[in-house]
Amino acid sequence: MTSLAPLASLIQRFQEQTPIRASSLIVTVYGDAIEPHGGAVWLGSLIRLLEPVGINQRLIRTSVFRLTQDGWLKAEKVGRRSYYSLTDGGRRRFEKAFKRIYSSSVPAWDGSWCLAVLSQLAADKRKQVREELEWQGFGALAPTVLASPHCDRADLIATLQELEALDDTLLFETTAQDVSASRALHLQVRESWKIDDLGERYRQFIQLFRPLWKALREHEQRDPQECFLARTLLIHEYRKLLLRDPQLPEELLPGDWEGRAARQLCRNIYRLLCVPAERWLGRVLETADGPLPEASESFQQRFGGLAPARE
Structure with a gap:
């Protein structure tokens, strides 16, 4: 049982989904946590990593099998153990989605379409x-x-x-x-990209994770396992939002666009969770060669650099 009440609420919320989206969460874990460390881990260690979220061993095995059938994952047998990693196609799909999550900013716009x-x-x-x-x-x-x-x-x-x-x-x-958007263009953007609906989803994300941010700032000693679980659920929810977000230039967005605050919140929480969560990954996950390798250099560049957030 977690000592962080907001994290307990997030875990309960995930468990109450019908059905539980285990495959989607596993993709999040591979993209956020496993791929930066070489990409391949023993299935048994993945089970141990995810059971505290409420996904039992049977569901994890079934979900991994389905992801393999769908071309996301591939298996390598070493003795009696199976080690799973992203396929080349899965990695390409992952890179398209996850580069949106961790990029530091939206590219500048020159007004062209x-x-x-x-x-x-x-x-x-x-x-x-x-x-x-x-x-x-x-x-x-x-x-x-x-x-x-x-x-x-x-x-x-x-x-x-x-x-x-x-x-x-x-x-x-x-x-x-000229990149300055007219009233007609702002109205067209609002309609064509369903900006109001997306803004509401960002507001819900902020309401969901702001209590976690406050709780983390009050706990100087952070449990590594709790940090991993919180980081995974944070990126899982943010990933679902980013898949809906067209990443429009600033000039086309409303002045009070909630996506800016949501991104800042996600980045700040991620920075607080990152180091302890990495320690937990190193303790739990196993590769065919033994301990988990160090994270890649690109991992440290997420969100414009993973220097600790100010508290």
Whole structure:
């Protein structure tokens, strides 16, 4: 039982989900905690790591099997033990999602737009392409016209090729222009990217994790296991938000955008939890070569650098 009441509430909230999203949480753990340490761990140590969240051994084994079937994880047998790591495809998907979480800021915007016109796609293919592009930050200006204020053209073309939709999609890029957004553009952004709904989700995130931030600041001695559990649930919830967030430029967002406060809160909590949580990972997780290796250099660059947050 945790000594931190807000953490106990977060664990209970996770356990009350119907059904428990064990596979999603395991993906979070691989991306946040395992990948920086070489990426492969013994299944038995993963079970020990996650059981305190309320996921029993059977559910963890079932979830890992499903993630393997779905192409997220792969297994390597060493004697009687199985060691799981992300597949190459799983790692690519992870990198797309997690680089949003830990980046220090949204890239500067020059006022240009990328437009994708889907009118020549069949209805079922159009739905598939639209869903994928919206995940990448595009918003619908019209039923068959999607727009993004910043996109990586190479990534966009690769995505359309994977979906076998490149030849039937029209792509346009506008020239750079004044970045100050008009009233009409702000209204269009609010509608096309469902800004009000996303802002409400960010407010809920802040309400959920602000008590944890206050409790952590009052406890100078922080239990490593509790810190790992808190860090995992923090990033798990923030990851779900970021997958919905198109990462629009500051110029297009409301002045009171809750996403800024949510990001600051997430970064501050993460910094407080990071060192003790890393100690717990080192105690519990095992690789085929023995103890968990040190975290990669890129790990220290998360959120613009993992220097301890001021208390």
